[in-house]
Amino acid sequence: MDKFNGRTIYILVAICLLFFSIRCFAAGLPFRETPEEFASGTFNGTELSSCGVILVPNLIKNPGFEDGFNNWEQNNAVLGTGKNGANSARLVATGSGNPQGARTSDFIPVENNSSIKYTVSAWLKCNITTGNYYFRIIYFDSNGTEISHYDLKYFSSSSDWTYFTTTVGGSGSGASVIFPSNCVKIKIDHCWWNSSNNPSGEGWMDDVIFMRGAAFTGSGIFTSRVYDCGEKMTFGRLTWIAETSSGCSIVFNTRSGTTVSDLLAEDWSDTYYTSGKEVVSEPGRYVQYRAVLYSSNSSISPVLKEVKITSPIRGVLASPSFILRAGEKLKLELSFDIDMDPLFNPTVSIVPEFGDTMVIPGAGGSWSGLSFIAGETIVPGFLGNGFATVKTTNGRTANGFELFSSSPGVLIVDNEGFIAPGKITFFPDPFSPNGDGKCDQTKLLFSLDSPTPITVRIYDLKGTLVRTLVENQTYYGSTQISWDGTDYTGKILPVGVYLYQAQIGSRIITGTVVLVK
Structure with missing residues (x-):
């Protein structure tokens, strides 16, 4: 039978929803977080992306010109020796005209309001004979039309490598430089200028940063929510899944307490450098972790994807x-x-x-x-x-x-006689195959007083067959058949109510099982 009739589906769903409405799961361990749960944590120099927790990104691509002028409009600039790497953008003024140098090729969208400000910084150097050397921000409206520019930093005399940083933002943001009211995107560049149109000298720009919030420091912290285990628990291991490119790393600390106030008063534990180490925080009802993300390059970040504290x-x-x-x-x-x-x-x-x-x-x-x-x-x-x-x-x-x-x-x-001979039930129901170690599988439980062939099929609410768990296999005594919530391809099925059909010998028994997140 490949389909259930509509009346059967309606009755089974009604029964299942009633059961689901009165049953819930305890907290307990493991404590597992993925990007959805990370949103409840606290971010300091970090933010939540679709992939996980990352360092607040530098919105300028190829900031150190290590990839040449990729993502930059080259204009009159050439590659020069960098402050912190092999390359920089070098702009030569020859005494004829006011040359413009490297400018970011893509528009950088900005939030122009009172609550957001950005940090802009760069390493700058110049040898000046005539004129001034400028590091600028250019403002654009929603149509991409240039509104104006602002000279963030200018030099009227020669200077060795100098680190410059300031903040920009909307009116009321507290930034040092305020966007025009109709600015929605910006670009960054450097140039030479004087009124006689004859500047002469060399200027270098390197490690350009434009990022939301504070300046790039090479590290950021993500602190989890305080997790309530429901009762006092001894903790097992701290594990995590992360992507760490060369120059990136993530380390962790934990703390625990019998009350939330006790936990918050506790010092953080010694550092966990590798995943899978035993938790060194004392037993408690409440537990919390923090992740410290590091990167040696503002253009790359580690990505924290999952954290688990086990039983x-x-x-x-x-x-x-x-x-x-x-x-x-x-x-x-x-x-x-x-x-x-x-x-x-x-x-x-x-x-x-x-x-x-x-x-x-x-x-x-x-x-x-x-x-x-x-x-x-x-x-x-x-x-x-x-x-x-x-x-x-x-x-x-x-x-x-x-x-x-x-x-x-x-x-x-x-x-x-809940599981009497000939009677079957799924346990747990609902179940949640999300990898957190709690109810990741459900088991069809039954007891047979004689060897009997069994076939078990799972259907969605449209009556379409999505999985056959066993086909004409013989069982005897107390038995369980597991289902991990996947279809024939091994993919986790969507959240919802599913119908099962168990053929036990010549009898056919139908029912429902609920898959939750």
């Missing part, structure tokens, strides 16, 4: 099954992602959505490398029902931090 526990393995029922045996294995102190056996608590909590003392367990195997126990009848969280306390990390960890929804307590 100290990589995974929880339950045997003989992740489905717990009263009277059955249970053994849990906790796989840690950081070094632990084997002299301290953690206490494991199983906390269901409904009913009482089950506690497994650490004394009956043992360590095997980075794994802790809790002592085998019998599932009690008072445990309740529903999805269960595994909480871990009383252990110690190798760094001496007390262990506080929570792995939500990794077990199901089924004392009321």
